[in-house]
Amino acid sequence: MALVDYPSSDEDESVAVEDLPCSSLKRKRDETSSDLPPLPSKFHDLYASTTRVSTRDDPSLHGGRKRVTPHVEGNWPTHLYIEWYPSAAEYVPLTSLISTLKDKCSLIGAEGGIRSFLISDLGAPLPLHISLSRPIAFATEQKGAFVDSLQRAIKSSGVRPFNITLAGLDWVANFEKTRWFLVLRLRRPDFDGLNKLLHLSNKVVQEYGQPALYTKIPLNTKNSTGKSPSKKFPSTLWAGMEDLSDAFHISIAWTLTSPDPDLLKLTKAIATDHMKGLDQIQIEIGELKSKVGNAVTNIPLPKAVSVGKGLFGS
Template identity: 75%
Template sequence: MALVDYSSSSDEDPNATGEVLPVPSLKRKRDEPSPDLPPLPSKFHDLYASTTRVSTRDDPSLHGGRKRVTPHIEGNWPTHIYVEWYPSTIEYFPLTNLISSLRDKTVHEGAECRIHSFLTSDLGAPLPLHISLSRPIGFATEHKDAFVDSLQRAINFSSIRPFSISLSGLDWVANFEKTRWFLVLRTRRPELDGLNKLLHLSNRIVQEYGQPALYTSRFLQTKRKPPARKLPYTDWDDMEDVSDSFHISIAWTLTSPNEELLKLTRTVTTDYVEKLDRIQVQIREIKSKVGNVVTSIPLPNSVIVGKGLFEG
């Protein structure tokens, strides 16, 4: 069956996949994974961020029952800002086993209740995970390049340095339309509040281009521009703390988790808490995906002195 990509149908994430095949069994014990191979450059993965579109209509049967929630508009470029994470081998296996533990115990619930993994492709290859820094948004052709330039400029002149985050357990969350539920890894607030700062910058830029913000009460339901301000890149006085909202999706299902699944999730969390506590997600760049084009924006290692974010 041909692979299908609806570039404008992302619910909340750039790596949402359809039904996946089971991870091939390995002779080596899962508790003793082999040493990591050197990671591929980030830009290598960006080249293959999307497959070729071979269908122009919404066909849920090709995507494990998922339905398009963002309608396709001709000439509109679907856009998403996010942090990407490639789990190492020693991190990948506990996450795979965790999902398998839940899936094996709910296999009798039916196709709609099936748990689908974000960790592997249809061919069983490991996939990157992500932390969203925007809602699914869209730009007309004449605005998309200027938007990316503005985002790059904001990050380059910010005071946000590379940082790491740790995990705080499992949870189930729904998308905005409640058409899918996601098994997520909650994150702890990092030192120097890097995630809130990245989201703060992202929200200000998308709002300047008439797009809605993510995880914030300000201007969430409107696409009007926020009040113009001349703030420097390092001014966080009006930043909101939405640390409890950040998460990494690792699996999904079409139906709301019942009490049995919630109980199983709590049990699995207890079983894997030590392994989850050892995971450190390194954040050195953010990514902007406009259509099928991915732009990597590294976090600066030093301060760039210049004009403020909204100065001419």
């Protein structure tokens, strides 16, 4: 991760971070974090990429992970997603959940190398994601037009900012079954914002010849569970939209081995205890992100007309 040097506002506090003991760093964060406002979304995008250390797929550089989409020179890996930076208070129950699972797994010999998405190797909190696309790739001449098309689709959709809540804990595999993810399931929000954003994302990526997410059959038939859509969407914009509410999730940990029955049983028991606190979390959704290569574009959801103002702001 690239770092930016900032001049110190106090010469007396010019001690290098690496020279401070971990306990001092933790205490300093605890003393100040609760008083600081959250950083703007675009700040985190400055550090959304890591330095390339190899020109080929080398799983040893990524904890054993293998590249899902082979790298092709001239193609830009692309991902559409919603980003969530949990607050300090929200990180506590999430961290506790993963720590409890890993501790109990080690006792029964079933941990299987569970790794957290919550904290980086340096101890920094990491953002979590709700995916709205599969890993896809665009040629150089397509990527600009694709982002423009997505921005227009979101702007004209009428999908307003909304909140989502957590519904449960589960394990899911990626498409290739090379990794398994510990995920937080999501409740269907008011006005069906997640299904609508997925529907728009799928429509745009398919217009550019890319595969849709969570569906392998035409959008106007059945969903990924084999059931007919449970809700009709009369608007032309939402024609053919499926109810894929059961598919949305936030990954909080991962492993390279398929969870065995003992791990699944243990996960279910831990979820019963920990979800009592997690189900109170309200996640505000106000934008989605398009990451093409290392360039992140924030696409805000259109907001309602401000109170006290007319349609044209007068």
